[in-house]
Amino acid sequence: MIAQRLSARRLQELLGAWRGNGHSYRELSESITLLVRDGRLPPASVLPAERPLAEQLGVSRTTVAAAYQRLREERVVESRRGSGTVVLGRVGVRGGVWAEGDPDEIALTRASPGAWQRxxxxxxxxxxxxxxxxxxxxxxxxxxxxxxxxxxxxxxxxxxxxxxxxxxxxxxxxxxxxxxxxxxxxxxxxxxxxxxxxxxxxxxxxxxxxxxxxxxxxxxxxxxxxxxxxxxxxxxxxxxxxxxxxxxxxxxxxxxxxxxxxxxxxxxxxxxxxxxxxxxxxxxxxxxxxxxxxxxxxxxxxxxxxxxxxxxxxxxxxxxxxxxxxxxxxxxxxxxxxxxxxxxxxxxxxxxxxxxxxxxxEVLADRCRELTAGHRALTGALAQRLPEWRISPATGGVSVWADLGAARSTRLSREAARLGLRISPGPQFGSPGVFERFVRLPFAVSGVDLPHAVELLRQAWDGGGAAAAAPATAEVV
CATH class of the missing domain: 3.40.640.10 (Type I PLP-dependent aspartate aminotransferase-like (Major domain))
Structure with a gap:
């Protein structure tokens, strides 16, 4: 596999508004882990050196060094002499062992229903x-x-x-x-x-x-x-x-x-x-x-x-x-x-x-019934548990676009991941630095309890509440 060397600027673009009010090195390492798990940092990607990344992000070199060390300990990356800090693969933690995915995790990162029943x-x-x-x-x-x-x-x-x-x-x-x-x-x-x-x-x-x-x-x-x-x-x-x-x-x-x-x-x-x-x-x-x-x-x-x-x-x-x-x-x-x-x-x-x-x-009739029920379950739960969010008036498709009212999408995805819920932050769907106020929420997901997923979103939203005061990347909507 051909190595892809990331510049400090490119990694900053991918990270989005990652900084909250917690331990910066943990927030940085967790944000990079999410990029790896979502496939936005593919295997063999080479992360920037510590000094230029620290300068680009406006943090100390000690913060970057601690974040990289945590990534090495969790087997997200490894350091190779002459090659730098290299991404190992798309991984998820399971009982302390790194493996592909987590059976207990709820994934709202793919808007895709299951196979047609017939x-x-x-x-x-x-x-x-x-x-x-x-x-x-x-x-x-x-x-x-x-x-x-x-x-x-x-x-x-x-x-x-x-x-x-x-x-x-x-x-x-x-x-x-x-x-x-x-x-x-x-x-x-x-x-x-x-x-x-x-x-x-x-x-x-x-x-x-x-x-x-x-x-x-x-x-x-x-x-x-x-x-x-x-x-x-x-x-x-x-x-x-x-x-x-x-x-x-x-x-x-x-x-x-x-x-x-x-x-x-x-x-x-x-x-x-x-x-x-x-x-x-x-x-x-x-x-x-x-x-x-x-x-x-x-x-x-x-x-x-x-x-x-x-x-x-x-x-x-x-x-x-x-x-x-x-x-x-x-x-x-x-x-x-x-x-x-x-x-x-x-x-x-x-x-x-x-x-x-x-x-x-027949396929479409079955699928439209499923999607209508999923949309009803998702939007109903959002109206009850997160009424401050504004949801796009979808007439079909597989997802809605949620306006959070604050530039917290990337930080919300990190808080949700801690609770076992994976979501796609808004910046994935536009140019770097935009759509930090938005998150895509699919209702076309197989085997997911959508009201429970929304409850986890509420907990993640509350858990990251103090982060709203943190500086956010400028956005265009």
Missing amino acids: LPELAQLALTEHPDAFLLDGYDTIGHPALRAHVAERYSRRGLPTVPEQIMVTLGAQHAIFLIARTLLNRGDRSLIESPSYPHAREALASAGALVAELPVGPHDYDAASMLEIASRTSARLAYLIPDHHNPTGLSMPPELRERLITNLTEQGTYIIADETTAELVLGEPRGVLPFAASAVLPHQRDAILTVGSLAKTVWGGLRVGWIRAAPELIARLEAARVVGDLGTSTWAQLLGALSLERYD
């Missing part, structure tokens, strides 16, 4: 009806014909006429976003992303060498004027949007804004990624959701939109089946670029995906 039946059906699948070589960079046909038919039913030649099957939505970014972006190109937004999409744009500008999504509605003004002056090569049941707010873009934004961007030659992974996950009774590309007025505008979908949030995250809907010439470019990085999507997973889409209305 998925095992589909697996048995696939074995019975499709034994010929094992005669194929299993290397498939464009997608199984049956699955591409089902995906195309689903878009057509939703109001966006589509043929199989416009579909490429991928290893999930994240794979699709990274593939599009490295195919269409060159180093130095400008790109756009909503803020807040899905963190891995921002990583995809940045990893392609693009400059990333932001389109503001408010905690309760869309700032249409600002979004259109920023889009007009950015001249982006690629824009990433979550138009329906946005992650993390659960909001949906108004129809008039969709049309104006599509026109604004495509007139500048901008390609648009419309991530519809959560588009059909509605709260309440299932209802039709018009695809974003259907809001395009002219054919060339529609051809500039690459729609990304996935079965991860509806059927099962372990299925690893997603897709891209785009103009056939773009699909050809994406397939040519893909063979450099992977050998295609599992044939077996695609067969399960095709069978799932045959019963997709």
Whole structure:
């Protein structure tokens, strides 16, 4: 594994507003541990040397040295002669022994429901009806014909006429976003992303060498004027949007804004990624959701939109089946670029995906009932136990965006971790230093007692109360 050396400034950005009113070395070590456990500091990352980090953070070198020593004692890092202080891996403490995860811990860091309850039946059906699948070589960079046909038919039913030649099957939505970014972006190109937004999409744009500008999504509605003004002056090569049941707010873009934004961007030659992974996950009774590309007025505008979908949030995250809907010439470019990085999507997973889409209305009905119940449980508990927080008015999706009213998100995540509750602080969803007033709270979690999780949040909020007076990083909301 290639070592990634972090600068003191970069680590400070990742840490956010970590300082409270307790022992600084403990707060620093616990904050770095959370970064490791959440995967934001991957294994083999090399932490900054003590002196530059102390200067960057405005603490004594003794504080940093004590924090690093604590991290070494807990086997989060180790010091190697000539290499520095190196992260060992994603770990969690269990009975004094470091291991992957903790069975007694409540994790609200992933907004992902469990497998659809009838998925095992589909697996048995696939074995019975499709034994010929094992005669194929299993290397498939464009997608199984049956699955591409089902995906195309689903878009057509939703109001966006589509043929199989416009579909490429991928290893999930994240794979699709990274593939599009490295195919269409060159180093130095400008790109756009909503803020807040899905963190891995921002990583995809940045990893392609693009400059990333932001389109503001408010905690309760869309700032249409600002979004259109920023889009007009950015001249982006690629824009990433979550138009329906946005992650993390659960909001949906108004129809008039969709049309104006599509026109604004495509007139500048901008390609648009419309991530519809959560588009059909509605709260309440299932209802039709018009695809974003259907809001395009002219054919060339529609051809500039690459729609990304996935079965991860509806059927099962372990299925690893997603897709891209785009103009056939773009699909050809994406397939040519893909063979450099992977050998295609599992044939077996695609067969399960095709069978799932045959019963997709049933899948969505079950999932929407689950999510509606989860949303009701979460928001009800928050209203009772944390009424001072303001919750985004989600209409679907997998999470809500909570406005804490104070810049305490990073410190709250540390206090919650001490109680056995893992949450995703607001700064994960935007540029460094922003959204310290916010936290994402998923209601799409399998096997979690959400009212109990909220009770732990209340305890963590009370436990960190004195920290509110500590200096906070400036934020933009």
